[in-house]
Every structure is written in structure tokens, then in C-alpha cells.
Amino acid sequence: MENRTGKEKQSYKKSKLWGGRFKEELSDSTERISSSIHFDYKLYRQDIRGTMAHAKMLQRIGILSKEELAAIVDELRKIEGEIEKGDFDFRPSLEDIHMNVESRLIERIGDAGRKVHTGRSRNDQIALDLRLYIRDESEEIKLLLKNLIALLVKLSSEYIDITMPGYTHLQVAQPVRLSHHLLAHAWNILRDIRRLNFTIDSCSDLPLGVGALAGVNYDNDREFLKMELNFKNITSNSMDTVSDRDFVLDFLYFSAVLGAHLSRFCEELVLWSTSEFGFITLSDKVTTGSSIMPQKRNPDLAELIRGKSGRLYGNLMSLLTTLKGLPLTYNRDLQEDKEPLFDSVDTIKLSLESMYEMVSTMRIEAGRMKRAVYTNFSTATDLADYLTKKGVPFRESHEIVGNIVRLCEEKSLDFFNLPFETIKKFSSHFGDDIMDILNPEGSTDMKASMGGTSPVEIRRQIELISKIIKEN
Numbered sequence: 001m002e003n004r005t006g007k008e009k010q011s012y013k014k015s016k017l018w019g020g021r022f023k024e025e026l027s028d029s030t031e032r033i034s035s036s037i038h039f040d041y042k043l044y045r046q047d048i049r050g051t052m053a054h055a056k057m058l059q060r061i062g063i064l065s066k067e068e069l070a071a072i073v074d075e076l077r078k079i080e081g082e083i084e085k086g087d088f089d090f091r092p093s094l095e096d097i098h099m100n101v102e103s104r105l106i107e108r109i110g111d112a113g114r115k116v117h118t119g120r121s122r123n124d125q126i127a128l129d130l131r132l133y134i135r136d137e138s139e140e141i142k143l144l145l146k147n148l149i150a151l152l153v154k155l156s157s158e159y160i161d162i163t164m165p166g167y168t169h170l171q172v173a174q175p176v177r178l179s180h181h182l183l184a185h186a187w188n189i190l191r192d193i194r195r196l197n198f199t200i201d202s203c204s205d206l207p208l209g210v211g212a213l214a215g216v217n218y219d220n221d222r223e224f225l226k227m228e229l230n231f232k233n234i235t236s237n238s239m240d241t242v243s244d245r246d247f248v249l250d251f252l253y254f255s256a257v258l259g260a261h262l263s264r265f266c267e268e269l270v271l272w273s274t275s276e277f278g279f280i281t282l283s284d285k286v287t288t289g290s291s292i293m294p295q296k297r298n299p300d301l302a303e304l305i306r307g308k309s310g311r312l313y314g315n316l317m318s319l320l321t322t323l324k325g326l327p328l329t330y331n332r333d334l335q336e337d338k339e340p341l342f343d344s345v346d347t348i349k350l351s352l353e354s355m356y357e358m359v360s361t362m363r364i365e366a367g368r369m370k371r372a373v374y375t376n377f378s379t380a381t382d383l384a385d386y387l388t389k390k391g392v393p394f395r396e397s398h399e400i401v402g403n404i405v406r407l408c409e410e411k412s413l414d415f416f417n418l419p420f421e422t423i424k425k426f427s428s429h430f431g432d433d434i435m436d437i438l439n440p441e442g443s444t445d446m447k448a449s450m451g452g453t454s455p456v457e458i459r460r461q462i463e464l465i466s467k468i469i470k471e472n
């Protein structure tokens, strides 16, 4: 959206709703830096919802007649329809969404429109709009988060038989089921839902009705506004109410942590799709080619989601910095809260949709996972545990198995092609049953401790997480 049109330049002085005490026009740069309509138009639904509720309240306390209220509500609906259709002429000279809507109301219905801002300030108006906006967007984001978790849960049920290496330090550590790995990501996304719920909760106090900063000279009915706009509580201090942007910070923090989670998940998808790992093949739909290297298949989507964590962290930092040192109460700096918020909302939604697309269409290369888990001594710990269960102190078992691994490495063998007789030489406790221990599938079956990677525990996780999602 353009910042200012030529037609407006001539007429803006007259159209400013606060123009009364001014003799001179705003300078061009002041007008450009003031105007926020090119981004805060996004709040039109919430702004109109808030103004309707406020008008209803004004009618209840005798400031508007029934007819005036009807005209206001009717015109606000028309304005909303025009904005939806793209027929509304947003004017940068009117600064923001609040002034654009109110001016149009006045232009079209006259005095009733002029009364609508009674007992209200843009300071409590914007505090309301932002809360409503975060609440609305959060419900959509929650659905996207739940869909992604449901997908991971579904894949976990399907892939329960696939075993792969689990890593620490990106070195093969112990065998795990692929399902267990996927569910690990589902659990961290579930914590994001918890943080989102906290954010929604931090938007549950009604700010409208505190006026500019001190309260208002009308007997306004904030209880009515609370019910009408579906809030749980009412803010208690007018000065705090117009200065507070904690709820925006909460949303930006939620977004930043989710960004970290998605970024870590994407890093694994990038790694797994390399020819060196080859654990997955990403679909053509989500990969791109190179303009010069004909063989390339690049995981751009995963890289972009990984990269977007940068702006999500930046948005949080941006608002934290804006808020630092601001005196009470409202300061125009607070207008700088919106672009980071809108950007995080859009980034999160797009990233979650893309993540779903990528994970739901990837092909699992179970053979490659199997090869990796069979050839890298992934069951060495199980072998040590075997000896320990036969009475060898664990530190000694650890040493014995370490020696076996060293021998294998010297001879370029793995556990499976080392002759049993050779293994036996390391400890008289080794019996014929060690092949069961060395087998990675068997190894995962034995991790039946709570939270472990055994299929029984995985099924328990699946049930638990499915239940939690339903309750959230």
C-alpha cells in the first residue's frame, strides 16, 4: 500500500480527526513516519468488532440512541464488507486503522459517527485490537500445530518397525525406533501449544474502557464490554493497561521457541536427505534444482524454514528493545509493536504449513537406516549391559566391549562378522545368546523403561500424546 496519495495531500489537513489545535500541516516526513495504515489495516476485523461493542455499551449508558447505534452497526458492517472485497480506500493521511474506520463512519452517517469515540482513546482501542488479533490468530496457529503433531503421530504408528541409529554429538550412539525419533519432535511441538495457550491466556483481560491513561468521565460499563468481547477479566489499572505489551512479547517468545524447534527439525531433514545419510528422500514438490549442476536436488524448503528462525528471534528482540526504558504510559514507540507481530504470525503460519507438506510427502529409506544402525557398533552398550547382568561390574564390562570395538576397527569388521570364538576370548561370560543382544531391533525392544524406545513404550506415548492433543 502506498504511504500517501496526491489527492490526499490536498485534503488531509481537513480530514485529521485531531486537527483542531493545529495551524500548520504535518511535514511530509512526519506524515510518512506516522502512518501505519499500510500494515495495521490487518486489524480491521478486530477494530470493527471492538467499535461495535463500544457503541453498544454507549447506547446502554444513554450516550447513543437506539437509532444511532443501529446506524453505526449497519455502517460498520458495510465498511467491513468493503474492506473484505478490497473496495475500501485506505488513506495514509488518516494514519491508522482506527482513524480510517472512524472517519469513514463520520463521512457516511454524520453525528452518530462523531459520537462513537466518546469515552475511548486510541490507546485503549489498540490495546484491545491487538489482544483480539493475537487471540484470533492463535486459534488458527493452534490448529496448524495440532495437525503437525497428528501427522507425526500417524507416521510413528506406521513406522514402528523401522530401526535407525540414535545420535549424540551426531555420532551413532544407540539404536532407536524411527517412531521414537519422530515423536521426540511431536513432544517439543506439544510444548509450543502449551506456550501458545499461555499467550492466549495473557490476552484475556479486557483493556477497553480505560481511556487514554487515566480512566474516563463516563459511567462506562466494562463488565458489559467484557462479556460482549469474550474476555475473562478486566484490567485494573488504566496506566498499566495502555502501556502493557507483555502479551505481544509472550506471542513473540512463543514464535521464537517454535522457530527454534522447526529449525532443528529441518536441520535433520537436510542432513537425512544428503547422499551421505540417505535416510529420506524429499518429494519433488518441496525440493529445487540447481541452475548449473544438473544432478542437484536441494532441500530449499527445509533450509528456508530453518532460516526463518532468524527473523522470529529478531522480532522478539525488536519489541523487547522498543519497550526498554519507555516511561508510563502510552508512547508512540508502541506503534512499532505491530510489524514484528504481523511478521511472526505470517512466518509461523507459512512455516507450519510448509513443514506439514514436507514431512507428509517425504519417503523413508528404511534400508539406509538399517545399514547405518547395523554397521556402527550401535549395540555396544547393550553388550556391556549383558556382561553386567551376568555379574561383571559395569566399568569392567565397558572396558571389555571397548576392546572388542577397537579390535573390530583394526580389522575393519563390525560386531556381526566378528567370529563368535574371538568375542568369547574377551570374557568367559559371553554365551551363544549374544547375537540377540547385538541385534538393533532386539536392543530397542529391551528399552522398555518409561520413556524408552521400545515399541510398547512408543505405543504408550502415542496414546498419551493423542489424548493430550484432544484436551488442548
Ligand code: ARG
Binding pocket: 036, 096, 122, 123, 126, 330, 332, 334, 335
Ligand atoms: N496507531 C497507534 C498505535 O499503533 C494507535 C494509538 C495511537 N495513539 C496515540 N496517542 N497517538 O500505537
